Amino acid sequence: MKKVLMKGNEAIGEGAIRAGCRHFFGYPITPQSELPHYLAKRMPEVGGVFLQAESEVSAINMVYGAAGAGVRVLTSSSSPGLSLMQEGISYLVGAELPCVIVNVMRGGPGLGNIAPAQSDYFQSTKGGGHGDYKLITLAPASVQEIIDLMAKAFDLSDHYRTPVMILGDGILGQMMEPVELDKVQEVKQAEKSWAASGMRGRSTPNIINSLYIVPEDCEELNKRLFAKYHEISQKEKMWEEYRLEDAEVVLAAFGTSARICKSAADKARAKGIKAGVIRPITLWPFPSEVFQRAAKSARCFLTVEMSMGQMVEDVRLAVNGAKPVHFYGRSGGMVPMVNDILAQIEKLASGGEQ
Amino acid sequence: MKKVYTRPKALTDKPFHYCPGCTHGIIHRLVAEVIDELNIADNTVGVCPVGCAVFAYNYFNVDMFQASHGRAPAVATGIKRSLPDRVVFTYQGDGDLASIGTAEIIHAAARGEKLTTIFVNNAVYGMTGGQMAPTTLLGQITTTTPKGRDKEQAGFPVKMAEMLTTLEGAVYVARVSVHDPIHVNKAKRVIKEAFEVQLRGEGFALVEVLSTCPTNWGLSPKEALKWLQENMIPYYPLGIYKSPAEVK
Numbered sequence: 001m002k003k004v005l006m007k008g009n010e011a012i013g014e015g016a017i018r019a020g021c022r023h024f025f026g027y028p029i030t031p032q033s034e035l036p037h038y039l040a041k042r043m044p045e046v047g048g049v050f051l052q053a054e055s056e057v058s059a060i061n062m063v064y065g066a067a068g069a070g071v072r073v074l075t076s077s078s079s080p081g082l083s084l085m086q087e088g089i090s091y092l093v094g095a096e097l098p099c100v101i102v103n104v105m106r107g108g109p110g111l112g113n114i115a116p117a118q119s120d121y122f123q124s125t126k127g128g129g130h131g132d133y134k135l136i137t138l139a140p141a142s143v144q145e146i147i148d149l150m151a152k153a154f155d156l157s158d159h160y161r162t163p164v165m166i167l168g169d170g171i172l173g174q175m176m177e178p179v180e181l182d183k184v185q186e187v188k189q190a191e192k193s194w195a196a197s198g199m200r201g202r203s204t205p206n207i208i209n210s211l212y213i214v215p216e217d218c219e220e221l222n223k224r225l226f227a228k229y230h231e232i233s234q235k236e237k238m239w240e241e242y243r244l245e246d247a248e249v250v251l252a253a254f255g256t257s258a259r260i261c262k263s264a265a266d267k268a269r270a271k272g273i274k275a276g277v278i279r280p281i282t283l284w285p286f287p288s289e290v291f292q293r294a295a296k297s298a299r300c301f302l303t304v305e306m307s308m309g310q311m312v313e314d315v316r317l318a319v320n321g322a323k324p325v326h327f328y329g330r331s332g333g334m335v336p337m338v339n340d341i342l343a344q345i346e347k348l349a350s351g352g353e354q
Numbered sequence: 355m356k357k358v359y360t361r362p363k364a365l366t367d368k369p370f371h372y373c374p375g376c377t378h379g380i381i382h383r384l385v386a387e388v389i390d391e392l393n394i395a396d397n398t399v400g401v402c403p404v405g406c407a408v409f410a411y412n413y414f415n416v417d418m419f420q421a422s423h424g425r426a427p428a429v430a431t432g433i434k435r436s437l438p439d440r441v442v443f444t445y446q447g448d449g450d451l452a453s454i455g456t457a458e459i460i461h462a463a464a465r466g467e468k469l470t471t472i473f474v475n476n477a478v479y480g481m482t483g484g485q486m487a488p489t490t491l492l493g494q495i496t497t498t499t500p501k502g503r504d505k506e507q508a509g510f511p512v513k514m515a516e517m518l519t520t521l522e523g524a525v526y527v528a529r530v531s532v533h534d535p536i537h538v539n540k541a542k543r544v545i546k547e548a549f550e551v552q553l554r555g556e557g558f559a560l561v562e563v564l565s566t567c568p569t570n571w572g573l574s575p576k577e578a579l580k581w582l583q584e585n586m587i588p589y590y591p592l593g594i595y596k597s598p599a600e601v602k
Contacts, residue, residue, distance in 0.1 A: 023432075023435070023436055025432060025435075049435045049436065051431070051435055053428065053461075054457055054458075054460075054461035055457060057425070057428075057457070057458075058425070058428040058431075058457065058458055058461065059428075061421065061422065061425035061428035061429050061432065061458070062428050062429070062431050062432035062435070063432060064419075064421070064425075064428075064429050064432060065401070065419065065421075065428065065429035065430060065431060065432025065433040065434075065436070066432035066433065066435065066436040067432075068419055068429075068432075068433070069399070069432070069433045069436045069437050069440075070436075071436045071437075073432070073436070087422060088422065088425070091421075091422050095420075196399055196417035196418060196419055196433075197399065197417060197433075197437055197440065198396060198397045198398060198399055198416075198417055198437070198440045198441075199395065199396050199397075199416060199417055200396055200397070201396065205411075205414070205415060205416055205417050205418060206417045206418075207411045207417070207418050207419075207420070208418070208419040208420065209411060209418075209419070209420040210420065211408060211409075211420055
């Protein structure tokens with residue numbers, strides 16, 4: 001099968017188009033800018049809409065309008081921009097609207113920098129905006145996986161009527177890798193009889209709304225959302241296991257960090273240390289079961305993140321005290337190096353604490 | 355007996371929740387009558403604001419969105435760009451449009467989005483308890499300007515229609531009032547034109563409608579109509595500020 005060289009950010013755009021998305025609303029921010037650049041050219045070629053909004057606040061509300069009108073719609077940003085979108089994401093959740101939101105993370109807090117980081121884990125998986133909610137969060141680790149996951153993201157979003165986040169980092173957005181585009185087939189889209197797109201012969205209007213003024217009704221909404229989240233967490237967990245079968249030191253990492261961890265595990269194995277990696281692909285729902293299973297034979301866990309430690313909390317919840325969970329992280333745009341992780345593994349293998 | 359006056363089909367039969375003497379009801383009715391006369395109910399999508407008109411989706415018998423505070427023009431942009439053959443309108447108050455949502459209205463107008471915006475200006479925040487709005491007049495007493503709006507402390511009232519007129523993408527901008535029957539009839543003609551501008555695909559259209567808030571102004575319904583006429587109209591002059599004919 002023919003392979004083409006693509007940049008991660010461009011792959012997001014191509015993956016979305018191949019998933020049947022024809023609407024993009026966004027606002028420029030580094031390090032995801034190649035995505036709007038790509039779509040500004042590609043969307044008109046496929047008869048789609050590319051619109052540069054005046055702000056991230058506007059962009060996410062344009063997404064709300066398009067999603068409520070019943071079309072597949074994409075937006076993209078990076079950390080500070082995602083913070084601005086959080087209000088809109090809460091409304092999308094409240095109105096039960098499907099869309100795909102991309103966050104190519106950079107160093108923070110504040111303006112931070114444009115270097116890669118993974119420090120938006122909390123605001124992606126734990127709600128982020130106001131109110132009770134969860135966001136399906138997919139964390140690809142290669143350019144091919146980005147393309148493959150875009151169709152999955154749109155399908156999940158339509159099926160459950162909920163926004164889906166693709167959580168990447170600056171390295172993933174900027175790296176170029178060969179991809180097989182032909183693997184991605186255009187998908188059949190769901191009927192959206194609930195959309196507010198003009199009555200067109202319907203006898204009653206459709207209303208897109210997240211206002212539940214009566215407390216009993218608002219609680220009902222939250223119960224309905226959480227029943228949906230329960231179903232999602234039963235059915236939609238995804239992860240990758242790497243050399244896990246006999247692993248004594250189990251590394252946990254997502255996205256770019258996971259790739260570095262695989263190299264560190266290989267090096268550790270070459271030195272006779274049984275190391276393996278669990279890479280959650282869905283950060284929410286979090287694949288707890290694989291950690292519980294690994295905890296039976298592992299001596300300890302080491303979570304590696306490009307943050308001061310966010311996913312480590314979910315790993316600890318999953319392991320639930322069965323084995324020690326350690327943490328190694330770099331932040332502010334610094335990237336953990338293979339040998340640094342290896343040093344941590346060696347320390348743990350020799351029985352030492354960090 | 356011959357029926358000479360009926361409820362517009364584009365309104366549901368749900369009773370309005372608005373305070374006595376508030377002119378939201380009149381403005382809803384005018385928009386609905388225009389939708390009926392243009393026979394576009396089946397193809398129209400409305401976007402309502404945060405504020406007193408937040409429940410407008412219960413009253414208009416067309417597909418509706420409820421948008422977050424100030425963002426209606428962005429939501430409407432998303433709808434219209436997705437479904438360009440639909441008629442899309444926003445219905446927004448002054449707190450919504452002239453304060454928290456200034457960026458959204460200015461840029462929707464600047465882009466020339468083919469939308470119709472009904473901008474209800476009653477010079478005060480209604481639902482949140484009568485606070486100062488960007489449109490509150492100098493000297494006007496509100497819950498956050500207890501001694502009257504002072505320009506040194508709170509700046510000047512914003513004239514949205516005049517501001518938006520300067521944008522090339524805005525092709526129809528007008529200000530009307532609904533304080534008496536003559537002006538109600540004029541307002542309807544202007545609102546109809548603002549929808550026709552969209553139907554002809556000419557660009558962004560906005561109608562600012564001067565409206566009353568007897569509850570937060572602390573006046574009777576009748577006094578409120580008089581207050582609007584005597585105080586608001588001199589600062590917010592009525593008229594068609596811009597029309598497609600001039601633009602061409």
